[in-house]
Amino acid sequence: MNLEVIRKDTLGCSDKIFLNSAGSSLMSKAVVDRMINYLYEEQQLGGYTTAGLYTDEISQFYEEAAKLINATSANIAFMNSSTDAYAKALSSISFKEGDCIITTNDDYISNQIAFISLKKRYDIEIIRMKNLSDHELDLHDLENLIRKYSPKLIAVTHIPTNSGLIQNVEDVGRLCKQYNILYLVDACQSVGQIVVDVMKMKCDFLTATGRKFMRGPRGSGFLYISDEVLNQEMAPLFLDSNGGQWTGFDEYQLNNKAKRFEHFERSVATLLGFKEALKYANNIGMANIENYNRNLAEKLRINLQNNDFRILDLGNQLSSIITFCQKDGKIEKIRKILNENNVFFTVSNKNNALIDFTLKNVEYAIRLSPHYFNTLEEIENVSDFLLI
Ligand SMILES: Cc1ncc(COP(=O)(O)O)c(C=O)c1O
Incomplete structure (x- = not known):
């Protein structure tokens, strides 16, 4: 995987940290x-x-x-x-x-x-x-x-x-x-x-x-x-x-x-x-993409956990969709920081995930979804922005 070429092909990734591929990603x-x-x-x-x-x-x-x-x-x-x-x-x-x-x-x-x-x-x-x-x-x-x-x-x-x-x-x-x-x-x-x-x-x-x-x-x-x-x-x-x-x-x-x-x-x-x-x-090859994605997502999840957020993802096999909130269940501070730093993300609402969020007892979650055009540096930067 040549990340430099991939990022050059992805015009939308140069001026922001785009972490919303689970919503609608950046086309090449x-x-x-x-x-x-x-x-x-x-x-x-x-x-x-x-x-x-x-x-x-x-x-x-x-x-x-x-x-x-x-x-x-x-x-x-x-x-x-x-x-x-x-x-x-x-x-x-x-x-x-x-x-x-x-x-x-x-x-x-x-x-x-x-x-x-x-x-x-x-x-x-x-x-x-x-x-x-x-x-x-x-x-x-x-x-x-x-x-x-x-x-x-x-x-x-x-x-x-x-x-x-x-x-x-x-x-x-x-x-x-x-x-x-x-x-x-x-x-x-x-x-x-x-x-x-x-x-x-x-x-x-x-x-x-x-x-x-x-x-x-x-x-x-x-x-x-x-x-x-x-x-x-x-x-x-x-x-x-x-x-x-x-x-x-x-x-x-x-x-x-x-x-x-x-x-x-x-x-x-x-x-x-x-x-x-x-x-x-x-x-590029889906196995290469999957491996790269797994690294990014694992790093981000660990960092967010270390930042004392509540990670909402359950299961043994986890994907590049990372959902979390503050320990008190709120998301406002996170949302504000991400917006101020030009990080693209989604807020998931309980009415879209009625059973899951009811069981987790949350109303909202921040959803970050990195993809293979993202870099580890971007993941570290987002984690640093979120040191609150
Ligand atoms: C798991 C899953 N299935 C289906 C859909 C619906 O996809 P579309 O909007 O392309 O119909 C979505 C959209 O977010 C999804 O996340």
Whole structure:
């Protein structure tokens, strides 16, 4: 990893300490240039002719996304966001009254809301597996729940938005395979941050976004769909002409690739920008990025602990999302110092992490999320600013 080159490619990191990659990260120059240049061509030629000139480059998007998660390009669909991907995956499952979804206490707010919406419409049951005392998922409890409820779906967020936890998605995947249960992984915060391998996770669906640790543009994401799901002819509830071919007045034939989950209309400029971001991460190598990130996050967590803050991250495997508050639960002093020193960060609120923050008994947390364009020096500087 050549940090000097990476920082030169990242124009936004020169005049601030940017620690908000879990929110919306800094795009590299290559990502922005590709989108702008593509739009200039659209300005001249119109959208359809321009897209026709770049079919090979468009297909590279699928190859780069597949490479990132150890899949093949036929299993990748471009999406507008992680939530878009999640909704389409859920809509392909024919829920009926009495079905059950098993999820975790740490699953993302919008996923929880989607499950509640399914519950309201179809009267399904939502069950959240237990955590052990070290906050790892209780796999024994999960296996008991599977035997008792025969769930239709198990859904786990790999890295939650509001804490440093990395959930054990691989062992959950083993159980899903063993009991033949559909498995949906939300990898929105993990893609681009750590190695994500769908073969090891054994998931049926995996959802991802572009703008966070992937460093892609807003309005981009992808959905991975397993061969098993594609072969079972599962498809989103509302297909369009990309998803199926209209073969008779009342008939259509499904697209046999993951593209069945896409809609025809999309921003090609955004897709190509996202492709550049995926290529950039693949070229550096996700294992290199993960190692570098782990160092930064560990250093920052130790420093903040030494500064006498309350670190809110629980679990044995921790990510580059660092959440903390003052010992009295307040955050105002921290927020003020970070703002005064041009440090970019997020405040997580309890209503976005209702279960987690209720259990931790906090209303807010400061969230810092360093990424591989950050330096150890920046981490030390932020820690020094926060000596209060
Ligand atoms: C864990 C997780 N899942 C899903 C999402 C939703 O992503 P998007 O806004 O791209 O739909 C987020 C956004 O913060 C997230 O952190």
